[in-house]
Amino acid sequence: MISLRINGNKYDVDVDPETPLLWVIRDHIGFTGTKFGCGIGECGACTVHIDGEPVRSCSYQAGDAQGTAITTIEGLSPDGSHPVQKAWVAEDVPQCGYCQSGMIMATAALLDEKPHPTDADIDDSITNICRCGTYPRIRKAIHLAANTKGEA
Amino acid sequence: MATSTLNRRSFLLSAVATTGALTLGISLTGCSEDQRPLSKNTEPQTFNAFISIASDDSVTIQVPCSEMGQGVFTALPMILADELDADWEKVTAETASADKAYHYKTGWDDQATGGSYSIAGWYAALRNVGAAAREMLTDAAAETWNVPASECVTNKAVVSHPMSGRSLGYGALVAAASKRTVPENPKLKSAEDFQIIGHPKSRKDTTAKVDGSAIFGVDVKLPGMLIATVKTSPTFGGMVKNYNEGAALAMPGVRGIVPVPAGIAVVADSYWQAHKAIDALDIVFDSGSNAEQNSEKISAELHKGLSEEGLVAHEQGKAKEAIAANDSNAVTAVYEVPYLAHACMEPMACTVDVRADSCHIIAPTQAPGEVRRLAEKITGLPLEKIKVDVTFLGGGFGRRFEVDFVEQAILASKAIGRPVKLIWSREEDIAHDFYRPASVVRLSAAFDKAGDGLAFDCRLVAPSISQRALNLPDSELDGAAVEVLREIPYGFANTYVDYVRKDLGVPVGWWRSVGASQNGFIRESYIDELAHSRGEDPYQFRRRLLGEDKRHLGVLELAAEKAGWKNQLPEGHFHGIAVVMSFNSYVAEVAEISIEKNGNLKIHKITCAVDCGTVVNPSIVEAQVVSAVVYGLTAAAAGEITIKGGAVEQSNFHDYPALKLSETPDIEVHLVKSTEPPTGIGEPGLPPLAPAVANAIFAATGKRIRSLPFSKNGMTLA
Numbered sequence: 001m002i003s004l005r006i007n008g009n010k011y012d013v014d015v016d017p018e019t020p021l022l023w024v025i026r027d028h029i030g031f032t033g034t035k036f037g038c039g040i041g042e043c044g045a046c047t048v049h050i051d052g053e054p055v056r057s058c059s060y061q062a063g064d065a066q067g068t069a070i071t072t073i074e075g076l077s078p079d080g081s082h083p084v085q086k087a088w089v090a091e092d093v094p095q096c097g098y099c100q101s102g103m104i105m106a107t108a109a110l111l112d113e114k115p116h117p118t119d120a121d122i123d124d125s126i127t128n129i130c131r132c133g134t135y136p137r138i139r140k141a142i143h144l145a146a147n148t149k150g151e152a
Numbered sequence: 153m154a155t156s157t158l159n160r161r162s163f164l165l166s167a168v169a170t171t172g173a174l175t176l177g178i179s180l181t182g183c184s185e186d187q188r189p190l191s192k193n194t195e196p197q198t199f200n201a202f203i204s205i206a207s208d209d210s211v212t213i214q215v216p217c218s219e220m221g222q223g224v225f226t227a228l229p230m231i232l233a234d235e236l237d238a239d240w241e242k243v244t245a246e247t248a249s250a251d252k253a254y255h256y257k258t259g260w261d262d263q264a265t266g267g268s269y270s271i272a273g274w275y276a277a278l279r280n281v282g283a284a285a286r287e288m289l290t291d292a293a294a295e296t297w298n299v300p301a302s303e304c305v306t307n308k309a310v311v312s313h314p315m316s317g318r319s320l321g322y323g324a325l326v327a328a329a330s331k332r333t334v335p336e337n338p339k340l341k342s343a344e345d346f347q348i349i350g351h352p353k354s355r356k357d358t359t360a361k362v363d364g365s366a367i368f369g370v371d372v373k374l375p376g377m378l379i380a381t382v383k384t385s386p387t388f389g390g391m392v393k394n395y396n397e398g399a400a401l402a403m404p405g406v407r408g409i410v411p412v413p414a415g416i417a418v419v420a421d422s423y424w425q426a427h428k429a430i431d432a433l434d435i436v437f438d439s440g441s442n443a444e445q446n447s448e449k450i451s452a453e454l455h456k457g458l459s460e461e462g463l464v465a466h467e468q469g470k471a472k473e474a475i476a477a478n479d480s481n482a483v484t485a486v487y488e489v490p491y492l493a494h495a496c497m498e499p500m501a502c503t504v505d506v507r508a509d510s511c512h513i514i515a516p517t518q519a520p521g522e523v524r525r526l527a528e529k530i531t532g533l534p535l536e537k538i539k540v541d542v543t544f545l546g547g548g549f550g551r552r553f554e555v556d557f558v559e560q561a562i563l564a565s566k567a568i569g570r571p572v573k574l575i576w577s578r579e580e581d582i583a584h585d586f587y588r589p590a591s592v593v594r595l596s597a598a599f600d601k602a603g604d605g606l607a608f609d610c611r612l613v614a615p616s617i618s619q620r621a622l623n624l625p626d627s628e629l630d631g632a633a634v635e636v637l638r639e640i641p642y643g644f645a646n647t648y649v650d651y652v653r654k655d656l657g658v659p660v661g662w663w664r665s666v667g668a669s670q671n672g673f674i675r676e677s678y679i680d681e682l683a684h685s686r687g688e689d690p691y692q693f694r695r696r697l698l699g700e701d702k703r704h705l706g707v708l709e710l711a712a713e714k715a716g717w718k719n720q721l722p723e724g725h726f727h728g729i730a731v732v733m734s735f736n737s738y739v740a741e742v743a744e745i746s747i748e749k750n751g752n753l754k755i756h757k758i759t760c761a762v763d764c765g766t767v768v769n770p771s772i773v774e775a776q777v778v779s780a781v782v783y784g785l786t787a788a789a790a791g792e793i794t795i796k797g798g799a800v801e802q803s804n805f806h807d808y809p810a811l812k813l814s815e816t817p818d819i820e821v822h823l824v825k826s827t828e829p830p831t832g833i834g835e836p837g838l839p840p841l842a843p844a845v846a847n848a849i850f851a852a853t854g855k856r857i858r859s860l861p862f863s864k865n866g867m868t869l870a
Contacts, residue, residue: 015422016404019424020424023422026370027421027422027423027424028422031364032364032370032371032373035370035497035498035546037499038804038805039577039578039579040804040806042805043497045497073363074365076363077363079363080362085362085363088362089362092775094355094358094362095221095222095775095779096219096220096221096496096497096544096546096547097221097357097361097366098368098496098497098498098546098547100361100362104362122813123813124814127812127813127814129497129805130782130810131495131783131810132547132779132782133780133782133783133811134775134778134779135782135811135812135816136778136816136819137775137778138813139813
């Protein structure tokens with residue numbers, strides 16, 4: 001049995017502590033916004049926040065997340081109103097959409113650390129994969145979110 | 153319509169025809185087969201198979217195509233909603249379940265999404281559905297008020313009679329209207345009256361895709377559902393020899409072991425338990441007859457095909473003789489491209505609930521019609537007992553046209569007797585794709601004294617997708633294999649194109665833009681070679697040879713103008729250009745590159761010009777062209793599936809890399825204004841990308857890239 005704090009709620013889960021956090025979030029707790037893309041931490045579709053830091057949850061053991069505050073896309077805002085989500089809507093970023101939870105979580109963490117990232121900062125930080133190639137709109141949306149975040 | 157798409161589609165059509173007569177021309181107001189309510193909205197009233205209207209005048213539209221990122225979930229409802237005069241802000245889209253009502257009315261008698269055909273295939277039909285419904289709603293209101301229908305007008309889901317100041321919302325009229333006779337030829341709007349078509353409306357799926365609520369194949373939940381994963385023979389054509397069932401069954405959460413074709417599925421309470429148990433099975437495979445196959449042998453066999461006789465794809469005049477007679481100015485080149493995987497972001501997944509008297513499939517599939525027929529075959533249940541729902545697809549690109557993963561999920565649910573969600577690992581996904589065919593092509597051409605194209609001679613050697621997927625007989629030409637090289641638009645007086653088919657033991661499939669993906673690279677690189685061999689500017693050379701071909705010229709000139717082809721570029725920057733028509737759409741692209749001091753390739757900008765006829769949603773069209781450029785650049789830069797021991801050597805994104813944000817150049821998309829019927833847009837942006845970049849590399853370095861990817865030619869992306 002392990003105990004996890006996800007999106008402000010406590011969950012006790014009967015699971016092997018070595019199970020990747022991703023699968024505990026998806027299969028045991030039931031938040032499916034966090035996606036499985038590669039299982040080796042390459043693509044970033046499974047990005048969540050652990051104590052505010054972006055983490056690729058497919059390659060992070062659930063047992064190690066005990067005692068931390070985990071945030072998934074479902075917990076980023078109660079109603080899709082986080083500045084990054086609003087910027088994503090304004091730029092109509094998603095295509096297939098499968099990678100976008102991870103992209104948004106990676107971006108939210110970036111903006112917490114660097115409220116006004118340069119293009120070079122974005123290149124360095126947003127290393128998630130999008131096979132639809134939404135990258136140009138992602139870049140625009142990140143700048144838009146940075147410019148609107150203070151107003152929210 | 154171009155022969156390339158007709159061919160591919162007619163094959164599909166004949167494949168469909170063998171499964172039973174599926175009637176064309178179903179009444180557009182007819183309900184779907186089982187008359188079930190189609191909408192999940194509150195208090196909807198079904199108007200017909202496509203439209204339901206609630207009492208608040210909100211309209212729910214069934215989308216007959218699968219949303220895999222390309223925007224049909226928005227663009228198809230836009231077409232219908234405009235003619236219906238619905239209130240766009242109160243239009244909801246839903247992906248239609250598999251049903252005969254959602255077969256294309258022309259060209260392709262199936263419910264399937266591919267061939268860049270969604271808008272092209274549905275444009276006229278959905279306008280008709282919307283216009284007919286609008287007319288019926290208007291007539292119902294006119295009858296209520298006892299006034300001539302001609303005095304009534306519609307706007308935003310309300311019928312009004314301006315002379316008397318009366319109005320009724322569609323919600324109040326739907327019951328009466330849906331019982332009226334369907335007009336056969338409803339009056340359609342003129343293009344200048346469109347209020348939705350042609351406008352950059354926001355996508356209807358965006359909100360759900362930014363808050364995590366969108367449901368993809370991997371996200372489906374059914375009561376009592378178990379989760380499965382599979383491992384199949386790494387070697388193509390291999391079989392399971394033996395495995396340690398006891399070890400897997402002893403593991404926590406494991407509920408069953410199910411043999412599937414060439415592999416084993418493990419069914420468990422959760423994915424991770426199934427995944428761990430697959431390893432514990434310790435499956436031993438019998439490698440089969442392909443065990444010695446490898447990339448070197450494949451390449452050698454393809455090159456060998458250059459000296460074999462092929463099926464004639466196109467013959468006009470006497471090309472070989474003309475080239476032989478002019479060998480002093482003839483240019484011959486051989487090109488080669490590798491296998492490619494689709495690598496959709498969402499690994500293959502499918503949920504199935506097989507019962508004694510029913511089968512429910514919930515799948516991210518491009519082929520719901522085919523999925524339903526497959527389930528009929530496996531379960532033996534009548535078609536009407538098989539329900540297929542389609543989730544959002546985490547990418548498709550042609551991969552989800554295949555139903556291999558659906559078959560595995562059906563077998564697993566049938567064996568276990570419970571609903572089963574099957575999810576592949578990424579490793580399974582890369583190793584068991586249906587790959588873009590590797591190919592080798594030789595081209596020769598000669599010019600007359602005036603500089604006009606005298607002869608073009610081309611032999612393609614490649615595996616055939618239509619042979620693998622549609623059992624195309626040996627004697628028939630695979631049109632998809634030769635597209636773009638067969639339709640060479642440069643006015644050669646004599647042409648000869650033939651195709652040598654090779655079955656190399658690697659399953660091949662429809663990969664975004666299909667034959668155009670490699671043939672576009674080959675043709676447009678070769679045309680660049682011809683221009684340079686004659687000392688001509690590659691852009692002006694194409695212009696000259698395209699003659700009066702207005703649509704090719706239109707995009708070529710627009711791309712050159714917007715990219716500043718004639719202008720001075722920054723020091724060390726170089727341009728390359730290419731133009732390809734595919735899926736009846738014309739796209740030209742100009743690449744601007746430089747070579748960095750360390751030899752790395754820096755792509756600064758791709759300028760695209762697109763003529764896809766009438767544009768339904770310019771924002772989605774722009775996104776699709778950008779998407780195709782990124783997908784094409786991923787492949788051209790470093791995309792390569794290699795074979796060793798009869799199996800794929802790559803396994804995940806670390807060795808089959810995808811382009812990252814930092815590597816993505818500026819991409820500009822310019823649309824040609826057109827009132828022609830809409831044509832494809834999901835794929836046509838891809839074929840010109842690789843040759844535009846390769847031609848820029850030649851301009852920069854003098855090195856001609858005749859094989860892909862660039863990384864194999866010593867070019868790494870900066």
